Amino acid sequence: MATNILQTSLMYLRNVGAKRAETLKKEIGVETWEDLLYYFPYKYIDRSRIFKIREIDGNMPYIQLKGKIRSYEYLGEGSSRRLKAVFYDDTGTIDLVWFRMLKQIPNLYQVGTEYILFGKPSVFGNRYNVVHPELEQESKFYDGEVGTQGQYNTTEKMKQGFLHSRVLQKLIAQILETVPSPIPETLPEHLVAKLHLPSLDMALRNIHFPKSPETLRYAEYRLKLEELFYIQLNILRVTKYRKQRLGGFRFQTVGEYFNRFYSKNLPFELTNAQKRVVREIRRDTNSGRQMNRLLQGDVGSGKTLVALLSLLLALDNGFQGAIMAPTEILANQHYETLTSLLQGLNIEIALLTGSTKKKEREIILPKLKSGEIQLLIGTHALLEDTVDFNNLGLIVVDEQHRFGVAQRAKLWKKNAVAPHVLVMTATPIPRTLAMTLYGDLDVSVIDELPPGRKPVKTIHIYSERRQNLYASVRRQLQAGRQVYIVYPLIEESEKSDMENLEAGFEQTKQIFSEYRVGMVHGKMKASEKDEEMQRFVSRQTQILVATTVIEVGVNVPNASVMIIENAERFGLSQLHQLRGRVGRGADQSVCILLTRYELSENARRRIAIMTETNDGFLIAEEDLKLRGPGDIDGTQQSGVAFHLKIADLTHDSQILAQARDVAQEILDDDPFLEKPQNTLLLQQLNKLNSEHQMGWFMIS
Ligand code: ADP
Numbered sequence: 001m002a003t004n005i006l007q008t009s010l011m012y013l014r015n016v017g018a019k020r021a022e023t024l025k026k027e028i029g030v031e032t033w034e035d036l037l038y039y040f041p042y043k044y045i046d047r048s049r050i051f052k053i054r055e056i057d058g059n060m061p062y063i064q065l066k067g068k069i070r071s072y073e074y075l076g077e078g079s080s081r082r083l084k085a086v087f088y089d090d091t092g093t094i095d096l097v098w099f100r101m102l103k104q105i106p107n108l109y110q111v112g113t114e115y116i117l118f119g120k121p122s123v124f125g126n127r128y129n130v131v132h133p134e135l136e137q138e139s140k141f142y143d144g145e146v147g148t149q150g151q152y153n154t155t156e157k158m159k160q161g162f163l164h165s166r167v168l169q170k171l172i173a174q175i176l177e178t179v180p181s182p183i184p185e186t187l188p189e190h191l192v193a194k195l196h197l198p199s200l201d202m203a204l205r206n207i208h209f210p211k212s213p214e215t216l217r218y219a220e221y222r223l224k225l226e227e228l229f230y231i232q233l234n235i236l237r238v239t240k241y242r243k244q245r246l247g248g249f250r251f252q253t254v255g256e257y258f259n260r261f262y263s264k265n266l267p268f269e270l271t272n273a274q275k276r277v278v279r280e281i282r283r284d285t286n287s288g289r290q291m292n293r294l295l296q297g298d299v300g301s302g303k304t305l306v307a308l309l310s311l312l313l314a315l316d317n318g319f320q321g322a323i324m325a326p327t328e329i330l331a332n333q334h335y336e337t338l339t340s341l342l343q344g345l346n347i348e349i350a351l352l353t354g355s356t357k358k359k360e361r362e363i364i365l366p367k368l369k370s371g372e373i374q375l376l377i378g379t380h381a382l383l384e385d386t387v388d389f390n391n392l393g394l395i396v397v398d399e400q401h402r403f404g405v406a407q408r409a410k411l412w413k414k415n416a417v418a419p420h421v422l423v424m425t426a427t428p429i430p431r432t433l434a435m436t437l438y439g440d441l442d443v444s445v446i447d448e449l450p451p452g453r454k455p456v457k458t459i460h461i462y463s464e465r466r467q468n469l470y471a472s473v474r475r476q477l478q479a480g481r482q483v484y485i486v487y488p489l490i491e492e493s494e495k496s497d498m499e500n501l502e503a504g505f506e507q508t509k510q511i512f513s514e515y516r517v518g519m520v521h522g523k524m525k526a527s528e529k530d531e532e533m534q535r536f537v538s539r540q541t542q543i544l545v546a547t548t549v550i551e552v553g554v555n556v557p558n559a560s561v562m563i564i565e566n567a568e569r570f571g572l573s574q575l576h577q578l579r580g581r582v583g584r585g586a587d588q589s590v591c592i593l594l595t596r597y598e599l600s601e602n603a604r605r606r607i608a609i610m611t612e613t614n615d616g617f618l619i620a621e622e623d624l625k626l627r628g629p630g631d632i633d634g635t636q637q638s639g640v641a642f643h644l645k646i647a648d649l650t651h652d653s654q655i656l657a658q659a660r661d662v663a664q665e666i667l668d669d670d671p672f673l674e675k676p677q678n679t680l681l682l683q684q685l686n687k688l689n690s691e692h693q694m695g696w697f698m699i700s
């Protein structure tokens with residue numbers, strides 16, 4: 001059967017093999033023929049025209065030339081070692097440059113053979129060159145490779161494994177030739193007809209190999225609508241289920257704990273935004289329905305206090321409460337903050353993380369079961385099956401934008417009645433995204449910072465001029481302030497990133513030799529990391545050299561300077577999150593973005609936005625716009641993790657609205673999708689959910 005063929009592993013596709021199949025799986029999560037068919041081009045280029053070398057100008061995003069290689073030459077030493085070739089046609093010559101595969105290239109592309117060259121021209125010295133061009137003999141071109149061409153995202157590792165965009169395209173062509181036509185429909189006939197959509201078969205063939213710009217648009221529309229439609233269908237179904245089935249605990253009284261804390265322990269007046277959100281939560285938790293609320297508030301807006309007040313409401317009504325944090329550092333910090341804030345209230349608090357000793361667990365777990373422990377703070381360890389509450393009334397999930405139905409279902413199992421859930425995040429989700437991803441959550445926003453905060457001043461400095469920086473940093477240190485220095489560390493370039501980090505650490509120790517410098521990164525053991533963090537928190541170290549492990553939630557009000565090295569390598573949301581680590585005290589804080597001199601258009605824009613605004617929502621919107629496709633590595637790094645294969649929430653909001661209407665109509669007519677004409681919908685939903693393809697589903 002055709003569906004089975006599509007489930008075939010890519011290992012069994014000609015020209016792939018085990019190693020490349022593994023790379024595809026690891027790098028882009030593509031395992032089967034079907035996965036690859038759903039790996040869509042991120043852009044299209046017109047390859048119908050071949051240019052002459054004389055015609056090249058510096059503004060062309062890419063060119064296609066026909067010519068021959070005249071000669072090869074090796075240049076440079078060490079990391080700047082490269083291979084240069086002279087390529088010519090009857091109008092002139094350009095240089096081709098390679099930094100990798102230096103040995104193999106001259107064998108792959110022979111001197112004197114005619115090639116079609118494709119690549120991005122750039123200027124070097126007074127000559128044009130093309131770095132890592134694609135070269136192919138014209139006779140080896142296959143049908144469909146001359147008109148509108150799809151371009152596919154690839155990562156560094158894929159390129160190293162010879163999985164370039166063009167190779168992916170060939171593999172897809174191979175699959176399309178092999179599978180029986182038509183590829184089975186994934187939308188019910190009545191929908192295809194009603195919405196005037198092309199068949200799936202037509203859409204998949206044209207999205208990869210467009211017959212014309214019109215068929216391409218038509219194919220895109222179908223695939224986008226389908227993608228958004230299933231998301232909406234899923235969310236609306238879950239929402240309906242929750243509203244109908246999930247009753248909730250009633251927190252009727254505002255009692256002793258809440259009132260005493262509010263009048264005696266609360267160290268400051270709540271902001272109006274905090275008050276409003278507490279009222280919203282109070283209303284929800286007293287409605288008889290289970291609360292699922294997302295609390296968005298920029299870094300430093302005071303979400304913890306809102307969480308605490310909500311938890312006290314639970315306690316006042318005889319329930320237990322819990323806070324779950326994404327890391328041990330944060331869990332510890334919450335534990336300490338809450339313990340000190342709740343002093344004198346006689347509340348039993350415990351901390352449970354992955355590194356809680358067995359002995360200690362054996363004390364905590366029974367007390368939790370008996371209800372003696374009222375407030376449990378921890379990490380994902382809280383969700384383990386062995387953790388049994390007496391009557392968990394509210395769980396607060398901090399700094400998470402991936403707390404999905406799967407995890408929530410685990411909580412539902414912990415009680416006969418599902419506890420209320422409050423998810424807090426500092427990553428503001430743009431409205432369109434919130435509607436898509438958090439369809440079944442109610443949203444509260446803290447849109448006001450506590451009084452007296454001075455917005456962080458953000459400055460962009462080129463790395464070459466870093467010398468100028470040290471004097472002012474030293475002044476801050478002399479005034480008793482602390483400093484973060486952040487380095488990028490991504491898996492792609494882990495080794496050299498690690499070297500950079502350590503070199504930076506050594507250098508910092510030299511430059512600021514009269515101060516103590518600490519270092520934290522994700523490769524350290526949790527306990528070591530915690531110790532280093534603690535040293536910084538308690539001011540034993542004044543400077544902390546770190547990777548983005550300090551990104552989330554850490555609160556050191558005395559730290560007033562953040563220096564971000566290679567800031568061009570961070571996504572916008574990430575930069576904003578990092579910046580939120582400073583500006584938490586009353587002092588004027590600064591964030592310094594160091595970059596190299598040459599920046600891509602996109603990087604320049606990111607840096608500019610950072611220096612212009614502190615508004616997290618604006619930044620999130622911009623991030624969504626800038627995080628264009630074509631840059632997987634960048635996408636994975638940035639704040640909001642979600643994967644849409646083809647739709648784009650900034651541009652496809654109309655299709656999104658249409659998809660939602662269609663889904664709503666269907667569910668109004670057939671809430672449980674029981675009618676025969678909707679069987680396929682149910683099957684598709686189950687398939688998409690079980691494959692975890694719907695990364696977004698994890699979120700809602
Ligand atoms: P986030 O929203 O990033 O989790 P926190 O809850 O950690 O922010 O709060 C940041 C800092 O602001 C903490 O030191 C907290 O004590 C302080 N804070 C919170 N609410 C107020 C308030 N209403 N007035 C003054 N300071 C506040």
Ligand code: MG
Nearest residue numbers: 303304398553
């Ligand atoms: Mg926080």
